[in-house]
Amino acid sequence: MAQKTVLRKPKGFIDVYKYKPGEEKDRTHYCPGCxxxxxxxxxxxxxxxxxxxxxxxxxxxxxxxxxxxxxxxxxxxxxxxxxxxxxxxxxxxxxxxxxxxxxxxxxxxxxxxxxxxxxxxxxxxxxxxxxxxxxxxxxxxxxxxxxxxxxxxxxxxxxxxxxxxxxxxxxxxxxxxxxxxxxxxxxxxxxxxxxxxxxxxxxxxxxxxxxxxxxxxxxxxxxxxxxxxxxxxxxxxxxxxxxxxxxxxxxxxxxSSDEAVRIERPVPVMDPEKVKEILGYESLKTSNLKKNPNALFNKVALRVAGFGGQGIMSTGIALANVGMEYGYKVSWLPSYGPEMRGGTANCSVKVQEETIGAAECTEPNMVIAMNQPSLEKFERILVPDGVLMYNSTLIEVEPTRKDLRVYPIPVTGMADALGDTRVQSMVNVGAFAAITGMFDPGEISGLMSSLFGGKSEKVIQLNEEAVRKGYDYVRENFS
Ligand code: SF4
Structure with missing residues (x-):
């Protein structure tokens, strides 16, 4: 005799709840009686x-x-x-x-x-x-x-x-x-x-x-x-x-369902070429910089962290911009503490060959820690053998993990020696270039006018110098 199904799950449901974690794929997560x-x-x-x-x-x-x-x-x-x-x-x-x-x-x-x-x-x-x-x-x-x-x-x-x-x-x-x-x-x-x-x-x-x-x-x-x-x-x-x-x-x-008439709205045009045109994509200046085939890294997931005012965001933005000029896929994602000024801040930066999915670096392979709380917080989430660069001017403790490549660099001290603490971010960029081998400091200098559009020649020169200082420090002390 043919079997007659009296009760069954409506076809609007997935038959077996395969996306639900755990063993119980045949029931919902809701409480009894919900x-x-x-x-x-x-x-x-x-x-x-x-x-x-x-x-x-x-x-x-x-x-x-x-x-x-x-x-x-x-x-x-x-x-x-x-x-x-x-x-x-x-x-x-x-x-x-x-x-x-x-x-x-x-x-x-x-x-x-x-x-x-x-x-x-x-x-x-x-x-x-x-x-x-x-x-x-x-x-x-x-x-x-x-x-x-x-x-x-x-x-x-x-x-x-x-x-x-x-x-x-x-x-x-x-x-x-x-x-x-x-x-x-x-x-x-x-x-x-x-x-x-x-x-x-x-x-x-x-x-x-x-x-x-x-x-x-x-x-x-x-x-x-x-x-x-x-x-x-x-x-x-x-x-x-x-x-x-x-x-x-x-x-x-x-x-008013019976009387209501069908609404016809214009459908937005989602033509990628049109979007590029509207955004001025074609007119974006692109450089002819070549990626370094011998770079130590071709994929960086970086967390830069410190107090507000330590150049955290500008480090991230500069690295993303330079990476873009080299033809990498890049992303920059800021994250601020609740304080307006002087609080903690960090950003995620990705520089890589492949298309980027999530912009947040939850498992970074590199961290730049500009103060001690940031070192303590982000050292923990670095992948094994990751790079930990920290600001040794302000951080006196040693990192606790032994499975990392550690670069103590007196970033604030070098910026101060140049006469302006604000160039810490460019010292970071130079150090990053030396550690990863991804960027050339001379080529970064060539990008300064676009990174600091509208700034005086003096400011541009100071920042070029900061990049060079960070780069040279790494080459002289860690090679
Ligand atoms: S019973 Fe209340 S708490 Fe439980 S799943 Fe339903 S709505 Fe949520």
Whole structure:
């Protein structure tokens, strides 16, 4: 007898959750009784029934559903906190045939992403936003969210949310329905089966609108967070019914889906040649510098670190620029401490033959440490046999690791001897050139007018001299 499948996973889901780490590839990461699983299923069923798995892009937020991409067999993007509607805008504009589903929780959508959602709704971007409202920050341990109820206890409102100090719970459907552009704005709830059926219908209508390019649909779903609320799953459903519905009544706030006409927007031209033209790429001056075939390195992942004001960023920028002139692929990524001045700063610099993926150097093969805290911090992340160059004028301790190539160089002292501490960055550039063999100091001098465009001849000469000092010091002391 032929086997009849009664229950099965909708085809909107990946059959085996292969992207999920660990052994349990057959279940989600959500807590027992969490509403996310139900909402995911309603979406996945719709994707299958509408036959749009292939053309759909699900945008995952930051929050408990950050890993939604483990589950949906669609195109997936995981984006920065609150930015799903902005990324959704880009996707739907660049590829109008795609069906964009922006999946967001209350912290992501109504707090940090509050402006993003309002602007996307106001533009009538073609997407459906599924807004999961569980009145709390679940992932981070149950803090107050914008939708936390008055009087509700959370880890940050242990005596209950007090409107005098914490404001009132934000009603996003009510807010968004004040705008002109949205076509469909509705609130549903998972507190019982009729509620789940209504959520199913609402999600389908929003997805249908996105398929028909009718613009912006907003489907709020009141959802259980048993862990954050410290309740049993059934209690959590009852709590939605007894407490949440009063502040967040279900119902449809706007529905012009039937009358809405298909929106046709100009599709941006993504012609690489045109982009180069707009950026003035062709007119960029390129030098004829040749890479040194005998260089010790042809791939550097460098971290430069020190106090603000020690030329950290300018060292990185100069090295990236010089590397570019030699025809290397380069990147420079700054990272500042919270202080405005005098705090710690570091930057990642990559100089290599191949195309660069991530710009951050998490496992550098070279570190330039300009002060002691930087040496202590970044020595640890150097790869074995990596190069540790440090400013011996200010750092009196020895590095602890024995598996590194160590270059103590009195960078500040040499810059001071030249009469200007600010040229420390160029001493670094010269030392780098000598250690790696990648650049020639004479050729760097030839680039000075472009590195220091607009500066006086005196400044340029001083910096040339600093490069030469750093270079010579390494050659004389470490060869
Ligand atoms: S913390 Fe809450 S929202 Fe997050 S997975 Fe657990 S139950 Fe779901």
């Amino acid at each position: 509403g996310h699983g139900i909402i995911h299923k309603l979406i996945a069923e719709a994707l299958e029934d509408f036959d749009i798995v292939e053309k759909s892009i699900v945008i995952s937020p930051v929050g408990c559903s950050v890993f939604a991409y483990y589950y949906f067999d669609t195109g997936n993007l995981q984006v920065a906190h609150g930015r799903a509607p902005a990324v959704g805008t880009a996707v739907s504009r660049a590829n109008p045939d795609s069906v964009v589903i922006s999946y967001q929780g209350d912290g992501d959508l109504a707090a940090i992403g509050g402006n993003n959602i309002l602007q996307a709704a106001n533009r009538g971007e073609n997407m459906v936003v599924v807004f999961v409202n569980n009145a709390i920050y679940g992932m981070t341990g149950g803090q107050m969210a914008p939708t936390t109820l008055t009087g509700q206890k959370t880890t940050t409102t242990p005596y209950g949310r007090n409107p005098v100090t914490d404001g009132y719970p934000l009603q996003m459907c009510e807010l968004i329905s004040q705008l002109t552009a949205p076509v469909y704005v509705t609130r549903t709830s998972l507190h019982d089966m009729p509620g789940i059926r209504k959520a199913r219908a609402a999600i389908r209508k929003g997805i249908q609108n996105a398929m028909d390019r009718k613009g912006f649909s907003f489907v709020e779903v009141l959802s259980m967070c048993p862990s954050g609320w410290k309740m049993e799953p059934v209690q959590a459903q009852d709590w939605i019914r007894d407490r949440m519905l009063e502040r967040f009544p279900t119902g449809t706030f706007r529905d």
